Amino acid sequence: MAQRYGGKYSPDGNGERQDTPPQQSFRNAQVDPVGIRANLMFLPPAILTLLSLNDGATGLALGLIAAGLWTGGAFLLREGLKAEAAYAARKVARKPALPRKILAALLAGGGAALAAWKAEPGILIAAIYGAAAAGLHITAFGIDPLRDKGVEGVDDFQQSRVARAVDEAEQSLAVMKDAALRARDRRVEARVEQFQEVARELFRTVEEDPRDLTAARKYLTVYLQGARDATVKFADIYARSQDTRARADYLALLDDLEQNFAARTRKMLVEDRTDLTIEIDVLRDRLQREGVHLDRN
Numbered sequence: 036m037a038q039r040y041g042g043k044y045s046p047d048g049n050g051e052r053q054d055t056p057p058q059q060s061f062r063n064a065q066v067d068p069v070g071i072r073a074n075l076m077f078l079p080p081a082i083l084t085l086l087s088l089n090d091g092a093t094g095l096a097l098g099l100i101a102a103g104l105w106t107g108g109a110f111l112l113r114e115g116l117k118a119e120a121a122y123a124a125r126k127v128a129r130k131p132a133l134p135r136k137i138l139a140a141l142l143a144g145g146g147a148a149l150a151a152w153k154a155e156p157g158i159l160i161a162a163i164y165g166a167a168a169a170g171l172h173i174t175a176f177g178i179d180p181l182r183d184k185g186v187e188g189v190d191d192f193q194q195s196r197v198a199r200a201v202d203e204a205e206q207s208l209a210v211m212k213d214a215a216l217r218a219r220d221r222r223v224e225a226r227v228e229q230f231q232e233v234a235r236e237l238f239r240t241v242e243e244d245p246r247d248l249t250a251a252r253k254y255l256t257v258y259l260q261g262a263r264d265a266t267v268k269f270a271d272i273y274a275r276s277q278d279t280r281a282r283a284d285y286l287a288l289l290d291d292l293e294q295n296f297a298a299r300t301r302k303m304l305v306e307d308r309t310d311l312t313i314e315i316d317v318l319r320d321r322l323q324r325e326g327v328h329l330d331r332n
Contacts, residue, residue, distance in 0.1 A: 068120035069113045072175065076109035076143070083150055094153050101149035108142030108172075111135045115179055121205070122180050125242060129198050134179040144169030193245040200248060200255050201238050207259040208234060214263075214270040223273075223282065226289055227266065233293045234259065237300045247303045254299055262292055 080102035087098025115135030122128045148165030183194070208231050215227040237254060241247045248255075269285040272278060 068116040073109070073112050073116055076112060077106065080105035080109070080146070083146075087153070090153070097149050097153040101146040101153065104142045104146035104149065108139040108146065111142065112139040112172075112176060115139060116176070119177075119180060122184065125184070125201065125238075128180075128184045129195070130180050130183050134181070136176055136179045137173075139176075140169045140172040140178075143172045193248075197242055197245045197248055200252065201242065204234070204238060204255040204259050207263040210263045211266040214266040218270040218273045220273065220282065223285070226286055230262075230289050230293050230296075233296050233300075237296050237303075240300050240303050244303075250303065251299060254296060258292065258295070262288075 083098050083105070084102045087095045087102075090098065112135070115131070115138075118131045118135060122131070144165040147168030148161040151164035152161040183198075211227055212231070215224045218224075234254075237251060241251050241255070265285065265288060269281060272281050273285075
């Protein structure tokens with residue numbers, strides 16, 4: 036009787052299990068907030084520098100200063116867009132300490148004013164061009180968030196504690212991402228991104244109810260700092276030796292951490308629902324004592 040062949044490479048084979056990419060590694064992926072419009076802001080200073088080379092010492096000096104202002108504004112704009120995206124993604128966040136986008140607009144206006152002065156000296160003309168450039172910059176890119184964002188009904192002290200804890204946790208995640216890039220392994224990069232998404236779900240849960248911060252603090256500090264240090268050490272080893280055993284151990288560590296973070300998030304959500312149920316039952320009892328009967332269906 037014929038027997039169907041099954042091997043390592045057959046469709047239904049039971050060969051050695053192959054490494055599979057992490058599932059949902061691009062879940063909740065975010066678009067890079069620095070788009071082509073922001074990158075194009077580096078073009079005018081480059082053009083101005085080239086055009087100023089044959090304008091004599093005074094023209095060259097003014098052109099270089101104007102180009103420097105524009106370049107500094109372009110860098111500030113990039114950082115401002117990143118800070119704004121991080122602010123928008125979080126439920127509890129403090130306003131940026133430095134209004135980078137507003138400062139970028141002022142630098143762009145100053146660069147335009149100097150460039151206009153170089154071409155046609157005159158305070159009024161320079162002021163008009165500078166104001167127009169700053170206004171167009173703000174119209175195109177907007178301004179920075181100017182107030183803190185929090186959960187209604189939560190005092191400022193609790194919001195500040197949560198925002199500070201999440202800021203520190205995000206810094207640990209950023210270090211992990213940079214270290215994973217140094218390892219130059221696509222699977223490791225995707226796996227770190229997946230862990231970051233799970234960790235940020237815990238962050239959002241704490242932001243929605245700052246009372247959960249005490250229960251989650253160990254995860255936001257000790258566990259994340261340990262994951263950060265382990266990622267840095269792994270990247271240093273793997274970049275030199277391509278040690279597959281170290282890679283397997285590191286990925287197993289991420290699996291354990293992800294399961295623990297996800298379990299902590301689920302537990303906090305269950306506890307929140309339990310608290311809500313208790314509050315509803317207490318409210319129903321009070322209403323019934325007042326003679327108000329509610330339909331429980």
